[in-house]
Amino acid sequence: MHDTDQSKPDLSWRDGTIPVSTRFEDPYFSLADGLAETRHVFIAGNDLPARLRPGFHIAELGFGTGLNLLATRIAAGDIPLRYTSFEAFPLAAPDIARALQAFPEAAAIAAPFLAAWEAGARRFSLGPIEAEVIIGDARETLPGWSGLADAWYLDGFSPARNPELWGPELMAEVARHTAPGGSFATYTAAGFVRRALADAGFAVSRAPGHGRKRHMSRGTLPATG
Helix, strand or coil: CCCCCCCCCCEEEECCCEEEECCCCEECCCCCCHHHHHHHHHHHHHCCCCCCCCCCEEEEECCCCCHHHHHHHHHHCCCCEEEEEEECCCCCHHHHHHHHCCCHHHHCCCHHHHHHHHCCCCEEEECCEEEEEEECCHHHHCCCCCCCEEEEEECCCCCCCCHHHHCHHHHHHHHHCEEEEEEEEECCCCHHHHHHHHHCCCEEEEEECCCCCCEEEEEECCCCC
16 A cells, blocks of 8 residues: 555545545545546537647546546547646545446546556556546646647536535636647636636536536637637
8 A cells, every 4th residue: 555645535436436525525536427527528528529639638527437538549449639637636556446346337448647646656547547636735736737739628526515626716727827829618607607717718608417417617718819
């Protein structure tokens, strides 16, 4: 067991299969099929895989179980991508492996990721995807990041329970680290989040949500020139 991470999540299990953060009192993925939600919200919400091309860079707030990364790997096929995620409270590899058992399609390709994670690596390859998980509070780590994302997965815990990850300053940093013409998608349609993203420069729209959620949000940053 590696104890190099700055913070450990407080974790409980619902029905023995769904990890729940006791810190934020929120599950790590949808109770109505987390993989289906990932595909609806983050993959389709960013118009993927149609936009994917070699070197396409996806960034994420909230790595969690890595389910979004695995879903992206399935959607991307053999296209080489970059994937950067920001996570303040990383899960231990055995907890991630336990959570992924709920999604056999994702678990089937997770071995290289889980092995790297258990070994303490936060940069690793998953097929053609070069991934990096940056540990720490995104309000501190994102401003110093040198990358530009073509698409963002905004997947922090619920804005009502984790407002720090959805504030206007951080949404402005998301926009600042988005390539012209880049996009975001998120499961939430909270008004203050939508306003913060719009104020940051995104053209924000509302779309049908997944499962019992009526709406989600998506948007694009206008291309320059």
